[in-house]
Amino acid sequence: MTVIYQRVALIGLGLIASSMAHAMRADGLAGEITGHAKSAATRATALEIGLCDRVFDTAAQAVEGADLVVLCVPVGAMDAIATEIGPHLKPGATITDVGSVKQAVVDAVSPHLPEGVHFIPGHPMAGTEYSGPRSGFATLFQNRWWLLTPPEGCDPAALARLRSLIEGMGAKVDVMDAAHHDLVVAVVSHVPHAIAYTMVGVADHMRRVSQSEVIKYSAAGFRDFTRIAASDPVMWRDVFLTNKDAVLDILGRFAEELFVLQRAIRMGDGEHLHAYFTRTRAIRRGIIEAGQDTAAPDFGRAAPPAKPGE
Amino acid sequence: MTVIYQRVALIGLGLIASSMAHAMRADGLAGEITGHAKSAATRATALEIGLCDRVFDTAAQAVEGADLVVLCVPVGAMDAIATEIGPHLKPGATITDVGSVKQAVVDAVSPHLPEGVHFIPGHPMAGTEYSGPRSGFATLFQNRWWLLTPPEGCDPAALARLRSLIEGMGAKVDVMDAAHHDLVVAVVSHVPHAIAYTMVGVADHMRRVSQSEVIKYSAAGFRDFTRIAASDPVMWRDVFLTNKDAVLDILGRFAEELFVLQRAIRMGDGEHLHAYFTRTRAIRRGIIEAGQDTAAPDFGRAAPPAKPGE
Numbered sequence: 187m188t189v190i191y192q193r194v195a196l197i198g199l200g201l202i203a204s205s206m207a208h209a210m211r212a213d214g215l216a217g218e219i220t221g222h223a224k225s226a227a228t229r230a231t232a233l234e235i236g237l238c239d240r241v242f243d244t245a246a247q248a249v250e251g252a253d254l255v256v257l258c259v260p261v262g263a264m265d266a267i268a269t270e271i272g273p274h275l276k277p278g279a280t281i282t283d284v285g286s287v288k289q290a291v292v293d294a295v296s297p298h299l300p301e302g303v304h305f306i307p308g309h310p311m312a313g314t315e316y317s318g319p320r321s322g323f324a325t326l327f328q329n330r331w332w333l334l335t336p337p338e339g340c341d342p343a344a345l346a347r348l349r350s351l352i353e354g355m356g357a358k359v360d361v362m363d364a365a366h367h368d369l370v371v372a373v374v375s376h377v378p379h380a381i382a383y384t385m386v387g388v389a390d391h392m393r394r395v396s397q398s399e400v401i402k403y404s405a406a407g408f409r410d411f412t413r414i415a416a417s418d419p420v421m422w423r424d425v426f427l428t429n430k431d432a433v434l435d436i437l438g439r440f441a442e443e444l445f446v447l448q449r450a451i452r453m454g455d456g457e458h459l460h461a462y463f464t465r466t467r468a469i470r471r472g473i474i475e476a477g478q479d480t481a482a483p484d485f486g487r488a489a490p491p492a493k494p495g496e
Numbered sequence: 497m498t499v500i501y502q503r504v505a506l507i508g509l510g511l512i513a514s515s516m517a518h519a520m521r522a523d524g525l526a527g528e529i530t531g532h533a534k535s536a537a538t539r540a541t542a543l544e545i546g547l548c549d550r551v552f553d554t555a556a557q558a559v560e561g562a563d564l565v566v567l568c569v570p571v572g573a574m575d576a577i578a579t580e581i582g583p584h585l586k587p588g589a590t591i592t593d594v595g596s597v598k599q600a601v602v603d604a605v606s607p608h609l610p611e612g613v614h615f616i617p618g619h620p621m622a623g624t625e626y627s628g629p630r631s632g633f634a635t636l637f638q639n640r641w642w643l644l645t646p647p648e649g650c651d652p653a654a655l656a657r658l659r660s661l662i663e664g665m666g667a668k669v670d671v672m673d674a675a676h677h678d679l680v681v682a683v684v685s686h687v688p689h690a691i692a693y694t695m696v697g698v699a700d701h702m703r704r705v706s707q708s709e710v711i712k713y714s715a716a717g718f719r720d721f722t723r724i725a726a727s728d729p730v731m732w733r734d735v736f737l738t739n740k741d742a743v744l745d746i747l748g749r750f751a752e753e754l755f756v757l758q759r760a761i762r763m764g765d766g767e768h769l770h771a772y773f774t775r776t777r778a779i780r781r782g783i784i785e786a787g788q789d790t791a792a793p794d795f796g797r798a799a800p801p802a803k804p805g806e
Contacts, residue, residue, distance in 0.1 A: 333713075380754075390775060408683070451736045460733045487683050
């Protein structure tokens with residue numbers, strides 16, 4: 187209800203930026219929202235559906251006079267954007283981003299920023315499998331975590347202000363350092379995505395099992411993987427290119443763990459399998475108790491309507 | 497609305513059997529439902545909530561006079577149950593099962609059946625992460641596939657009758673041979689479950705990332721894996737023990753595929769990653785178009801309510 191930043195510039199207008207725009211408007215957190223996207227079609231959509239009050243053909247124009255600049259572009263595009271906007275940032279402005287990797291963003295952006303602006307990298311841990319300016323919605327961040335990795339010596343007032351914007355959009359804030367962030371997300375996000383992509387890839391290659399069989403019978407487990415394997419390919423390419431070390435570390439552990447399970451299956455070691463499958467149930471309970479997923483069976487998916495003729 | 501079997505015996509009273517009971521009652525498909533479960537507590541619950549008209553302490557008693565016997569026990573328990581009930585089956589009765597593996601069930605059950613009963617193995621491709629007699633609901637099978645693997649020379653009338661019961665419960669029937677079934681489900685169900693269990697196991701072992709971090713930040717992808725990794729441990733132990741060959745085949749392919757992805761990450765091969773991630777999107781679209789999953793973002797999970805004090 188209180189305006190926290192007079193002018194917010196959103197650079198990149200996909201799922202996260204459009205959800206931020208909706209959430210900031212719903213609660214009157216920003217006086218004015220300006221925006222820029224690389225594609226003219228996206229810029230036109232952003233105006234048409236009212237995401238931004240004004241959109242600009244260049245990022246440099248969009249950040250002029252902004253109190254808060256939010257970089258919502260794929261991690262691989264951060265360097266070029268920072269180079270472009272650096273000279274145009276308002277003194278005292280705060281700049282943040284929403285990239286899924288933090289050390290690489292710090293390395294790409296920091297060198298291009300002038301003295302006197304506050305760079306506070308961020309990562310909203312929320313998303314859907316959709317992308318683009320029409321995919322956003324105001325409640326995306328509700329009760330989700332938004333991680334901030336402020337550098338040492340970060341201005342406390344600038345940090346508190348950004349935190350109140352984020353909390354105003356419904357999210358919960360945690361602060362940690364960039365390296366720890368990158369390891370945590372390798373576990374909870376990046377490697378799960380790599381594995382989901384791989385499982386879908388395996389199904390795609392099978393000859394003895396047809397693709398139509400895979401699709402028809404996907405409710406048996408496979409379809410849960412396909413949701414995250416449908417996420418934006420550019421964003422995910424950049425995640426794996428820029429969080430390489432942590433991802434390879436966790437993928438290595440995953441492969442070891444999988445081989446132990448595979449060996450137990452080959453050896454027919456029922457006791458090992460039963461003990462392993464029992465332990466993993468407890469984590470699911472913890473997630474539900476923490477309010478991070480629904481307890482409704484099957485994610486609460488409604489039974490699909492019967493289709494005539496099927 | 498038409499009674500298809502005068503007396504149906506459910507052996508094992510967990511998620512599938514209790515859902516069948518609700519579905520058969522909702523549409524009046526069975527004249528009477530009898531049941532047996534190993535545990536006295538389960539038997540008492542089944543009577544209390546009206547799953548069965550009568551429950552028996554032994555499977556042999558439960559199948560007396562039944563026109564249809566449905567084995568709803570873990571695959572590893574099929575041999576003992578078939579040995580027990582074989583001499584008590586009514587001549588002309590149909591016997592089916594709901595196990596996730598078919599060749600192993602055929603091998604375990606067939607030798608114990610007398611001449612003159614019709615054995616038609618089956619597998620409803622539906623489930624949730626919950627188990628037990630209270631977990632069932634009448635719409636579980638709605639628009640889901642139910643695979644049947646009748647042996648060569650199976651009586652067409654017996655098959656048609658079982659099919660009409662299954663369709664009466666809202667499911668769609670496909671017929672295939674047992675070996676092909678076991679390969680298909682290794683792809684769409686067994687290996688996805690093995691991988692989900694493994695990913696949850698990796699998170700369980702990490703020291704540098706705490707379990708509470710994994711739980712707090714699970715919405716970033718990890719939580720999708722935990723749902724299927726919370727499934728019944730005994731059922732899944734038996735699946736992996738009895739569909740070993742197909743599971744090891746697909747797990748081997750998965751490991752190869754994962755190593756190719758891992759290498760592309762290590763080499764920084766952005767083109768490979770982008771092409772791979774683009775291809776997998778198409779399969780998700782196919783699943784939604786086939787009505788096997790919801791198109792709602794994030795499986796349609798509602799934004800969780802904010803918890804006070806968090």
